[in-house]
Amino acid sequence: MQFHPSTVQSQTATPLGTVRLAASPTGLCGLWFDGQRHLPAQLDGPEAWAQAPDHPLLQEAAAQLLQYLRGERQHFDLPLDLAGGTGFQQAVWQALLRIPPGRTTSYGALGREIGRPAAVRAVGAAVGRNPLSLVVPCHRVLGGDGSLTGYAGGLERKAALLRLEGALPSDTKVPA
Structure with missing residues (x-):
């Protein structure tokens, strides 16, 4: 999986565990539970994406995620960036x-x-x-x-x- 070099990240607590969110300049490009398989190396370590807890898209993604998990939303309304896949x-x-x-x-x-x-x-x-x-x-x-x-x-x-x-x-x- 290839990610845009300007990708940023944040995290949010959910009833199912901490979730890591990532956004590129064109959309949400990552949502992973801590500890799940296939986590990108850029979440931690020396090559980690910058933390951006105030990023508007990451804030909106966190809000919609929590609404979904409370049963208040069935669909996500977010720009997505899936360009990193084959x-x-x-x-x-x-x-x-x-x-x-x-x-x-x-x-x-x-x-x-x-x-x-x-x-x-x-x-x-x-x-x-x-x-x-x-x-x-x-x-x-x-x-x-x-x-x-x-x-x-x-x-x-x-x-x-x-x-x-x-x-x-x-x-x-x-x-x-």
Whole structure:
């Protein structure tokens, strides 16, 4: 994943844990839970993006995220920057944006939607590398048999998000 050199970041506390947000000059380009898989190196260390807690887009993204998690919002209304992904990844992420709240799909169905029905594993990898967790709703993708599988932020979070949207019964067991 390539990010614009002028990307900035902030963080916000949520009921599901601390979230790191990143914005490029053209839009929101990152939303990650602390500790999730595939975090960009630029979140910490000597090459870290500048902290910008007062950045208007990052503030709006944090506000909309909290509204979503309180059940007050179903859709995000933010400019997005997905340009750092490959063409294939961008196609998968655009397909994810078309999954309505409260609905789910499978990796195979996503592959068929983008015209790559045999690319189920590649679709899964692109879903896993989605840099905009929740905003680009990768949590709405289930295994072919409807099982909870794969979520870079953890299956407990995936289940919580699906329950919030009414797509998962509250008594559904989360695999260990």
